[in-house]
Amino acid sequence: MTITSTAVQEPSAPPAPPAPEAGEPKQPFVRRLWRGRPEDPRWARPAFWGLLLATAVLYFYNLSSSGYANSFYSAAVQAGSQSWKAFFFGSLDAANAITVDKPPASLWPMALSVRIFGLSSWAILMPEVLMGIGTVAVVYASVRRRFSPAAGLIAGATLALTPVAALMFRFNNPDAMLALLMAVACYFVVRAVEDGRTKWLVWAGVAIGFAFLAKTLQAFLILPPLAIVYAVCAPVSLKKRFGQLAAATAALIVSGGWWVAIVELWPASSRPYIGGSQNNSFLELTFGYNGLGRLNGEETGSVGGGGGNSGGQWGETGWDRMFNSEIGGQISWLLPAALILLVAGLWATRKARRTSVTRGSFLVWGGSLVITMVVFSYMAGIFHQYYTVALAPYMAAVIGMGAGLLWEKRAELWASITLAASVVAAAVWSYVLLNRTSDYLPWLKWLVLVGGLVAALGLIFVGRINRQLALAAASLGLVASLAGPTAYTISTLQEGHTGSIVTAGPAGASMMGGGGGGRGGGPGGGGGMGGGMPGQNQQNGNGSTQNQQGGGNGFPGGGGMPGQNQQNGNGSTQNQQNGGMPGGAVGEGGGMGGGGGVGGLLNGATVSDEAKKLLETNSGDYTWVAAAIGAQNAASYQLSTGDPVMAIGGFNGTDPSPTLAQFKQYVEDGKIHYFISSGSGGGMGGSSSGTSSQITSWVEANFKKVTVGSSTFYDLTQKASS
Numbered sequence: 001m002t003i004t005s006t007a008v009q010e011p012s013a014p015p016a017p018p019a020p021e022a023g024e025p026k027q028p029f030v031r032r033l034w035r036g037r038p039e040d041p042r043w044a045r046p047a048f049w050g051l052l053l054a055t056a057v058l059y060f061y062n063l064s065s066s067g068y069a070n071s072f073y074s075a076a077v078q079a080g081s082q083s084w085k086a087f088f089f090g091s092l093d094a095a096n097a098i099t100v101d102k103p104p105a106s107l108w109p110m111a112l113s114v115r116i117f118g119l120s121s122w123a124i125l126m127p128e129v130l131m132g133i134g135t136v137a138v139v140y141a142s143v144r145r146r147f148s149p150a151a152g153l154i155a156g157a158t159l160a161l162t163p164v165a166a167l168m169f170r171f172n173n174p175d176a177m178l179a180l181l182m183a184v185a186c187y188f189v190v191r192a193v194e195d196g197r198t199k200w201l202v203w204a205g206v207a208i209g210f211a212f213l214a215k216t217l218q219a220f221l222i223l224p225p226l227a228i229v230y231a232v233c234a235p236v237s238l239k240k241r242f243g244q245l246a247a248a249t250a251a252l253i254v255s256g257g258w259w260v261a262i263v264e265l266w267p268a269s270s271r272p273y274i275g276g277s278q279n280n281s282f283l284e285l286t287f288g289y290n291g292l293g294r295l296n297g298e299e300t301g302s303v304g305g306g307g308g309n310s311g312g313q314w315g316e317t318g319w320d321r322m323f324n325s326e327i328g329g330q331i332s333w334l335l336p337a338a339l340i341l342l343v344a345g346l347w348a349t350r351k352a353r354r355t356s357v358t359r360g361s362f363l364v365w366g367g368s369l370v371i372t373m374v375v376f377s378y379m380a381g382i383f384h385q386y387y388t389v390a391l392a393p394y395m396a397a398v399i400g401m402g403a404g405l406l407w408e409k410r411a412e413l414w415a416s417i418t419l420a421a422s423v424v425a426a427a428v429w430s431y432v433l434l435n436r437t438s439d440y441l442p443w444l445k446w447l448v449l450v451g452g453l454v455a456a457l458g459l460i461f462v463g464r465i466n467r468q469l470a471l472a473a474a475s476l477g478l479v480a481s482l483a484g485p486t487a488y489t490i491s492t493l494q495e496g497h498t499g500s501i502v503t504a505g506p507a508g509a510s511m512m513g514g515g516g517g518g519r520g521g522g523p524g525g526g527g528g529m530g531g532g533m534p535g536q537n538q539q540n541g542n543g544s545t546q547n548q549q550g551g552g553n554g555f556p557g558g559g560g561m562p563g564q565n566q567q568n569g570n571g572s573t574q575n576q577q578n579g580g581m582p583g584g585a586v587g588e589g590g591g592m593g594g595g596g597g598v599g600g601l602l603n604g605a606t607v608s609d610e611a612k613k614l615l616e617t618n619s620g621d622y623t624w625v626a627a628a629i630g631a632q633n634a635a636s637y638q639l640s641t642g643d644p645v646m647a648i649g650g651f652n653g654t655d656p657s658p659t660l661a662q663f664k665q666y667v668e669d670g671k672i673h674y675f676i677s678s679g680s681g682g683g684m685g686g687s688s689s690g691t692s693s694q695i696t697s698w699v700e701a702n703f704k705k706v707t708v709g710s711s712t713f714y715d716l717t718q719k720a721s722s
Contacts, residue, residue: 044149048140051153055136055160058493059129059170064121065496068639069172071604072500072651073107075635076100077124077172079644080111087111089263091272092631093644095623097658100631101276101285101651103259105213106174119642128176132169135180136160139393139400142187145194146361147404154478155400159392163488163504164330168389171497174215175389181211182222183393186364189226193360196236198244205248209255216290218390219256221375225367233363235355260286273657275631275650280657294381321377322388329433329509331388331395333485335373336425338395341402342366344418348405361401369394385503407474411463420456423477427452430484440506444487451480500602500632604636610708612640615674619643626713627663628676629653629692637676646672649692653678660694667716675699677712 037044068074072092076099080087083094090104091097100107109127117123136156144152159165168175185207192200204226211219227245234241263271263282277285315326323332342362349359372391376383402422409415427449434445458465458473465473488505503509605628615625615637627646628634634647648663649655658666666672678696704718 040149047149047153048144048156051140051156051160052133052137055133055156056129058160058489059132059166060126061493062496063125063129063170066125066170067121067496067498068604069121069125069498070500070502071498071635071639072631073100073110073172073174074124075631075638075645076104076107077110077114078119078639078642080104080107081114081119086272089272092275092634092647092650093624093638095644095646096272097624097644097646098273098631098650098655099275101289102174102215103213103282105210105259106177106215109177110172119639124172125170128169128172131176131180132160132165135165135169135183135393138180138183138187139397142183142190142361142365143397143400143404145190146357147401148408150407151400151404153400154403155396157482158334158399159396161482161486161489162331162333162389162392162396163485163492164386164389165392166489166492167330167497167502167504168386170493171386171502173386175386177214178211178218179389179393181207181214182219182368182390183397185211185222185226186368186394186397189230189364190357190361192230192244193233193235193355193364194357196234196240196244198247201230201244201248202251205251206255209252209257212252212256213259216286221372221390222368225371226364229360229363229367233355233357233360273650273655275647275655275657278656294383295375295379296381315383317378317380319377322373322391323429325436327385327388329436329488329505330385330503331391333430333433333488334395334399334426334481335391336429337422337481338369338398338402340418340422340425341406342369342398344415344422345398345402345405348409348415358405362398365394365397365401369398384501386501410459410470413463416460416462419462419477420459423452423459423481424456426481427456430481434484434487437506437509440491440509441487444483448480448483451476451483455480498604603632604639605633607636607640608709608711611637611711611713614706614708614713615641615643618673621670622673623666623671624673626674626676627672627695629678629696633676633678645676648695649690653692654690656691658695659691660698663695664698670717672716674706675703675714675716677705677714 076086076090076092079091079094079096083091083096085091086094086096087108088104089096090099090102090107092100109131110124113123113127114120117126136159139159140152140156143155165179168179185204188200188204188207191197192204208219208223231241231245234244236244260282263274268280274280274282274285276289278288315321316324321327322335345362345366346359349356349362352359369391372394376387376391403419406415406419406422410419430452431445431449434440434448455473455477458469459477462470462473488509491506491509492504619625619641623644624646625641625643626634626637627648628637629648630653631647631651634645638645646658646666648658650657663672675695677700699714699716702720703714703716704720706713706715
């Protein structure tokens with residue numbers, strides 16, 4: 001393919017396509033959509049559509065293998081499809097007892113999909129795939145505007161083939177929507193830097209505002225570089241720049257604040273409790289558990305923060321965190337190359353005028369990449385490997401822009417050497433990452449290394465050899481750079497992923513706290529959160545679930561983490577017995593807390609046909625067919641029965657909702673039929689002082705126990721005999 005660039009002769013704005021002559025009809029929209037810009041080579045637009053089609057095929061492949069994925073969010077999606085009030089607030093159940101611990105924007109597309117298509121794995125995850133395709137399109141469009149179609153294709157392919165992107169654009173956590181909206185915001189800021197029009201900056205503010213409604217303050221991480229770049233580089237007067245930034249800020253506040261204002265003004269007595277907060281306040285949740293607590297590790301009601309450079313429950317912090325054994329295989333394959341290309345792009349544009357859009361593009365995308373990397377590397381609070389999907393669009397854009405610019409300048413020795421260095425960095429680091437899982441395709445690391453070094457040798461002389469050899473060297477370098485992440489991406493697509501902590505790549509590719517990599521539920525092996533992490537559940541199309549053995553030890557109370565349940569298309573679940581539970585109790589169905597069939601902090605519960613039948617009996621007579629400690633436990637029963645199940649204590653079982661007095665009133669009013677025993681009583685770690693423990697103790701002392709298989713329930717309509 002022919003690689004061209006518009007970066008050499010850089011106008012203050014991209015050249016407009018020639019206007020049609022008098023009497024000449026304007027090209028139909030569909031034709032323009034297909035053919036692209038008049039100056040594009042003939043292959044450019046078909047290649048773009050081919051990229052999107054290939055991304056769709058990859059991401060839709062084997063999609064239903066993940067079943068309900070994270071049942072915590074799937075239960076909220078189910079509730080939102082049944083109740084508009086639950087839809088608006090992001091409630092975990094249609095009776096609106098408590099919300100998820102995030103704003104609800106990421107749930108809305110999934111809930112609408114379920115309303116249209118019915119509850120299924122495909123209906124829940126299909127919107128996430130579409131967000132992934134959209135993000136690839138946005139990154140391509142932004143890079144192509146200032147560079148070349150080939151540069152845009154490289155950027156889009158890099159994003160689509162990043163393992164953590166392939167994971168999270170097929171999963172129902174909020175991160176897919178966040179990544180899309182952050183990419184859209186960067187695109188709009190680049191457009192604003194081109195022509196100084198206010199509307200682009202306002203739209204960027206709107207995108208970030210809605211991103212806040214997906215994952216709160218993480219949406220604001222890139223605000224400093226975006227604002228600074230526009231304030232410095234925009235082609236308008238300084239006074240107008242600050243006025244435009246003020247307008248964008250207002251748009252951000254309105255687009256992100258309207259929902260917050262309604263929730264805070266709504267009487268607490270008639271809305272669900274704000275999950276994750278300790279005072280039923282969304283603002284407290286935003287600035288505490290989901291805000292500063294994530295940075296300093298002091299999240300009230302969570303499982304605890306990190307341990308600084310020496311390591312902790314969420315892994316070691318420090319400048320190399322994105323490259324270590326926990327995170328590296330998820331995102332870092334091309335990070336060294338991206339940083340080299342970012343520096344090269346800024347060096348190449350060092351003498352450009354203030355309003356240089358080429359330099360502005362590097363600053364927008366590169367600044368977003370660097371600031372997000374720094375925050376992720378040093379945050380001491382809750383941090384999961386999949387958070388790094390936020391880096392993927394920024395990294396991909398920098399790779400595409402840097403490759404396009406250096407290719408255009410390849411006749412200059414420094415540019416060809418730097419281009420070669422980026423390929424060497426990608427190949428060598430891919431070798432290191434592949435070597436960490438030595439049993440996984442052992443031949444691939446050598447092909448990547450040798451191919452990358454040969455390509456780099458050719459790229460050094462790319463300005464002095466004929467075009468065919470130059471293109472061959474560039475193609476070999478691209479293949480060598482993408483081979484490693486592509487292999488990990490394919491492994492990710494071939495497996496289902498369920499639970500609260502999921503990782504991309506083959507088993508063992510990502511370790512938490514030095515353990516072995518677990519699939520579906522997160523890192524496995526030893527270490528991590530004080531001990532072993534869950535094994536992976538495999539979810540099949542028929543609904544049945546089979547779980548690999550989990551193990552380890554050392555989670556709260558001294559027990560090991562549960563194995564994960566594998567959910568299949570038909571809804572049945574099978575789980576092997578796992579290691580110790582909090583407080584030493586061993587539970588069937590894997591989770592924190594004992595009791596047969598109970599779920600856990602990070603995983604869903606095993607719901608037998610007998611238990612489902614028990615809960616469905618006279619279910620229409622009750623507001624909640626059951627109540628359970630912790631959201632994952634409650635979610636499994638709710639998804640199985642289709643009826644509301646109250647999650648006592650929210651996600652961790654530590655939220656003070658409902659209080660013991662409130663729960664007693666619900667029981668007296670006949671609103672709850674059963675209480676699902678967790679065996680350990682007090683939410684996370686079995687604490688005896690929390691609301692969850694108080695409720696558990698009261699129920700166990702006053703109501704009749706019902707045993708169904710290995711599961712224990714308490715019938716709240718029947719008092720225990722003396």
